[in-house]
Amino acid sequence: MASADPFDSALDLLRRLNPKDTSRNVSLLCQIAPSLTEDLLESVDVPLSVKRCSKTGRDFLCCDYNRDGDSWRSPWSNEFEPPIEDGEAVMSSERVRKMEVKANDAFDVYRELYFEGGISSVYLWDVDDGFAGCVLLKKSVSPGGKGKAASWDSIHVFEALDRARTAHYKLTSTVILNLGTEAEALGSMDLSGNMVRQIEQDMPVEDDGSHVANIGRMVEDMEYKMRNLLQEVYFGKAKDIVDDLRSIPSIKETEKDKATHREMISKMGR
Structure with a gap:
């Protein structure tokens, strides 16, 4: 089984982390894998x-x-x-x-x-x-x-x-x-x-x-x-x-409106 490409793995990891921490996460990945620094900075x-x-x-x-x-x-x-x-x-x-x-x-x-x-x-x-x-x-x-x-x-x-x-x-x-x-x-x-x-x-x-x-x-x-x-x-x-x-109107009011709507459609059909 071929080993995963480190760059693809880094991108896959970033997709699963919180987007608001992307800058921090990219910096950490560059420290862990310095060889990926240029590719990460260009791609992310x-x-x-x-x-x-x-x-x-x-x-x-x-x-x-x-x-x-x-x-x-x-x-x-x-x-x-x-x-x-x-x-x-x-x-x-x-x-x-x-x-x-x-x-x-x-x-x-x-x-x-x-x-x-x-x-x-x-x-x-x-x-x-x-x-x-x-x-x-x-x-x-x-x-x-x-x-x-x-x-x-x-x-x-x-x-x-x-x-x-x-x-x-x-x-x-x-x-x-x-x-x-x-x-x-x-x-x-x-x-x-x-x-x-x-x-x-x-x-x-x-x-x-x-x-x-x-x-x-x-x-x-x-x-x-x-x-x-x-x-x-x-x-x-x-x-x-x-x-x-959570609907704003009550369930009773909503059901009443639906019933009125169905009745109007029925009369139009006849």
């Missing part, structure tokens, strides 16, 4: 961490796409925090960096409009026949200033392949939602999970500014759909279960 989506750009004083989000060893690149200054001393880091081309600056400005406006706070970061890099990148959005709140915090983390990874007057976009979006509260009257509650969706689309392109607009439109549409799906999963399903366990 975890809540985004925040760093401060020392040059601009602005916060930015950290993920595997702006990481080089133990340093992370700021989208605002295009420099690593902390600085990389041993050798030059791989940087994107001048054209892609200009698009990255425009995209960060655009999504900073998007963040303020839709999240009314939080942090956004966009990172782009060169690929054959085009470019790729990721759009990161994060907002955390502490209801009433006490108890557990709730957070929304969205990670949109895309690839744009240039074609004649059009571009082919591949977008993979992940939303990590953590809802927690702790109060003396309500007790403790945790709702945590993530959702992943993918889409491919061809869109017209006139110049590099069109890429930023197209990506923004795709991310906006995807976040809207995923937000509605999460609301249905988290709250719609919970409401259905509660209604099945």
Whole structure:
């Protein structure tokens, strides 16, 4: 019998653990099996961490796409925090960096409009026949200033392949939602999970500014759909279960309504 692949076993274990502890569990697995560190960091989506750009004083989000060893690149200054001393880091081309600056400005406006706070970061890099990148959005709140915090983390990874007057976009979006509260009257509650969706689309392109607009439109549409799906999963399903366990009207009233309904259907049939 062939032995199980360590990486597959690690992923299988993470699927069975509480989603709100994913960051901690990934860190522990990296300590147990250092050889899996790179693969785990590239494959497992975890809540985004925040760093401060020392040059601009602005916060930015950290993920595997702006990481080089133990340093992370700021989208605002295009420099690593902390600085990389041993050798030059791989940087994107001048054209892609200009698009990255425009995209960060655009999504900073998007963040303020839709999240009314939080942090956004966009990172782009060169690929054959085009470019790729990721759009990161994060907002955390502490209801009433006490108890557990709730957070929304969205990670949109895309690839744009240039074609004649059009571009082919591949977008993979992940939303990590953590809802927690702790109060003396309500007790403790945790709702945590993530959702992943993918889409491919061809869109017209006139110049590099069109890429930023197209990506923004795709991310906006995807976040809207995923937000509605999460609301249905988290709250719609919970409401259905509660209604099945304990109805608001009395059983006598419910049976009376059902009897009236059956009588109306019967008369309509005759």
